[in-house]
Amino acid sequence: AQSVAQPEDQVNVAEGNPLTVKCTYSVSGNPYLFWYVQYPNRGLQFLLKYITGDNLVKGSYGFEAEFNKSQTSFHLKKPSALVSDSALYFCAVRDIIGGSYIPTFGRGTSLIVHP
């Protein structure tokens, strides 16, 4: 079984400051990890993923995420936040159950960047 947790419902950060959105996971094997962003009244957009290799993954819009196997975490980061980064962020993990591919999403974290 797999699960993913986003421990913060909301993260507030000032524009220009670094931001971190936290994600922890649990899988039986090796994880495939994803981050998505959802702007108001829109569907989710893919940001980045970790499959294997370098623990630091770079994605769209200047975001990056660090895979930490010992802490089972995959936190999303950005060095300098923009007001336009304000959105809902979802972490997801994928596993294989009975030959199918069923992703599990976290509950989402609302990021608010203040001018």
Place this chain on the structure above:
Amino acid sequence: DVKVTQSSRYLVKRTGEKVFLECVQDMDHENMFWYRQDPGLGLRLIYFSYDVKMKEKGDIPEGYSVSREKKERFSLILESASTNQTSMYLCASSEGVAVNEQFFGPGTRLTVL
């Protein structure tokens, strides 16, 4: 540019009506998914399909059914809509293997009165 489209952005139905939500993808993806999104609950998987005419139940299939007659189209059916099915419905698609990301449609906000 890849695209997942959903038939309606907003829909208002009455209790007991049969509701069809349509989703079309133009990427020749094998997998298609239907989620509902509710505040504080995140995304919950209703059904998914890994091939034409193939479907599997997700976490909350009760009250829903699906149809996939063509590879590009995945329909969600509410046989008899109820007020507790008022929600945002998101369709997604992905290529066959687990490492690939999903592409989401814009969502349908359904209100059942």
